[in-house]
Amino acid sequence: MAKESRPPMGFQLLVGFDMTERGEGFSRCELEVEEKHLNPHGVVHGGVVYTLADTGMGAAVYSVLEPHESCATIELKVVYIAPVRAGRLVCESRVLHRGRRVIVLESEVRNGDRLAAKALGTFAVIANSNQGGEDGQ
Template sequence: MHNPFGELIGLKIQHQDNNSSTLTLEVTPHLMNPHKVAHGAVLYALADTGMGAALYPSLSEGELCATIEIKMNYFAPVFDGNLVCHTQVINRGKKVANLESELKQGDKLVAKASGNYSIFTPSGKRQ
């Protein structure tokens, strides 16, 4: 699936199957906050996109998914290097799925997220 925002910040899907995904991102200077640390929104986007990537293969034709909410915990600052996000579907119901993402830099856990996604069939297409 084409993801213009993901491409803008450098997200790459390394693995995607029914119920899991692995995404990577290289931390570059344009992703920093004023304190020269990777902006929290970048890590959030990595988790959010990882969750969508893990859920998307399980959708039936015509179904979509959308974020309901995500709780993000940040454990360590990220100054540079590569981030890896591993996501797992924890529970998938007919209308809602729960997922968890772990964001690591090497062996170090830098953030963790838990999210709920709506699963639905749109009633009409937007122009």
């Protein structure tokens, strides 16, 4: 069951990506490449791709957490496969393993039909002491 979407805020607004789909252990986020996303060489900055993977994985994690749990990124490795200069980036993230304390995920970032990057991440499962939701409230 997909969790209710909320409007873009904070860092998501700054970078300019949209969370377009969330399901059980899955998420998709998308970004239309703009000049602000490019490095001095005219290629999308690696941090933009990393941000899509990290945020997409976080959304996929939240879909498998209990209401009293939250998460934090432990580590994330990105393999940059092809440069991106323009177009739309689509990041699909999937939970590979959900343990009691650790969740392992993968992401693929595509530019059209072209694979731009693959990522593997590990997230910690944290018990909320305040019983808050994904925004800590």
